[in-house]
Amino acid sequence: MTVEDIRKILGAKVLVGEEHLSEEVSSACGSDMMSDVLAYSKDHSVLLTGLCNPQVVRTAEMLDIVCIVFVRGKKPDEAMLSMAAERGIILLSTGHRMFSACGMLYEAGLHGGAI
Known part of the structure; x- marks a missing residue:
């Protein structure tokens, strides 16, 4: 699944990294x-979170996470946007709650896998 697929499924807004939406994602957390x-710690994954710091x-940088999706309409500040852009990490924001967003991605075929 690509980040663009995730964006469409969640109806998310791209905050940073629009040029990288074709990146492949293999799992979610x-x-x-x-x-x-x-x-x-899985490579090429997407992180869904309501934590905005x-x-x-x-x-995400340490774990090779491709994309961070902020749930509940959370929006990071300019410092975070710049930090993500410098590191090539895509930031999305969706109005969905975490439970719903994770369920939507799972239903679309993106799984987390066992630890």
Whole structure:
């Protein structure tokens, strides 16, 4: 699945990285706890979160996460947008709640896999 597919499924707005929407994503993770995301650690994944601070971008960079989707309409500040752009991480925002967004992606065939 591509990030563009994810954008369409979630009706998300692209905040950063529109030029990278053709990137492939192989799995997903939904969490507001970056310690859980660190334990998850899969390459080429998408992170769904309601946490809106620079640690999210730093965590994504460490784990080769392609895209971060902010749920519940959350929008990062300019510093986070710049940080993500510099690191080539795509940022999306959707009005869906995390549970719904994860379910929509799962139903469309994007799975998280076992740990």
